[in-house]
Every structure is written in C-alpha cells, then in structure tokens.
Amino acid sequence: MAPHESWDEQLFALFDDLEGQAAARFELERDAELVDRSRSVYHRVSLDSRLVASLGEQLTLEVAGVGRIDGELQRVGEGWGLMSGHAQDWIVRTAAVRVVQGASERSVPEVAWSPLHKLGLGSALRRLAESQARCIVHLVEGTQHEALVRRVGSDFVEVLTPSQARLLVAFESISAVQSRD
Structure with a gap:
C-alpha cells in the first residue's frame, strides 16, 4: 500500500x-x-479438401500400385487429382494415395469448392476417351495396362489394349492413369 x-x-x-x-x-x-x-x-477435414487448398503446388504423392509421383497439382475433383509431372500427366484416385508431401497447411471446405471440383473420376476419364489419348492404367495391386479409354460407365471404364482386347476396369481398382503421348 x-x-x-x-x-x-x-x-x-x-x-x-x-x-x-x-x-x-x-x-x-x-x-x-x-x-x-x-x-x-x-x-471433418478430408484429403480432397486439403488437396483443393494445394492447387498449383509441387507435391510428392505415394500411390498404391504406382509408387512415387512428383509434380504440380493442377486440378482436383471429387475423389481424384490431376498431377502434371516431368514428362507426363497423372490422374490419381485419392483413395489410392497413401502419402502426400508438400500439401498446403490449409483446407478448403467442400461448400467453397467450384462446380469443377465436384466432378468425379468418370468426368476425367471421359475427357481421355474424347481425346483418344493413349495411357497406362495402373491398378492398386500393382498391375498396369497400356490402353485407349473407349467409354466410361458409372463405376467402371472400358479400355482397349494394343492387342485389341476390351477390358472393363472398376474405378475402385484404379490407382492412377498415366498419360502416354
């Protein structure tokens, strides 16, 4: 006092x-x-929402059946992402992604996504069918098929191999689709 x-x-x-x-x-x-x-x-934060926040970033992905993919994340849709690598582009199904390195600290909630971010894997594969681009379809267990995407169903893709064999490949078995051209 x-x-x-x-x-x-x-x-x-x-x-x-x-x-x-x-x-x-x-x-x-x-x-x-x-x-x-x-x-x-x-x-409540999903991998897709973290990837949407990482658009334009250089990422390293560890993908089941493929291994390491390095590149710039160019697009993200519901359940998939488009990576632009050194000499190839990759459509990667996010359910097959095991590890992401280089992602943004942020996330973008689904309510803030543009309508393009809500397009599913089928939309990306339909673009491949329209362009008639050759690709390699990688499956989660490690096998791969060189193919031309012909048609896309609701939960599968129809591809044509170089030997003219028609294969139906379930979306859930796909880990990534690699550009060939």
Missing part, C-alpha cells in the same frame, strides 16, 4: 489487479478451448 493512495484508489487498484488476473486466466482457458475445438472439428 502506497502512503499517498486513498482508500478508494487502493480498492480500485485491487479490482484492477483482480480483473487483470481474471482476464489472463480467461485467455488461457479460451486458448485451450480453441485448440481443443479445432482438434475436434479437424476430423
């Missing part, structure tokens, strides 16, 4: 000190609550 302070001043100083302590305690509790809340909400 300072000798020159009145009783009122001392009382207000005590209240100011208590308010400061309460504010500091509130900030600590609020920060802890925000961290806890952000952790509890993070379970």
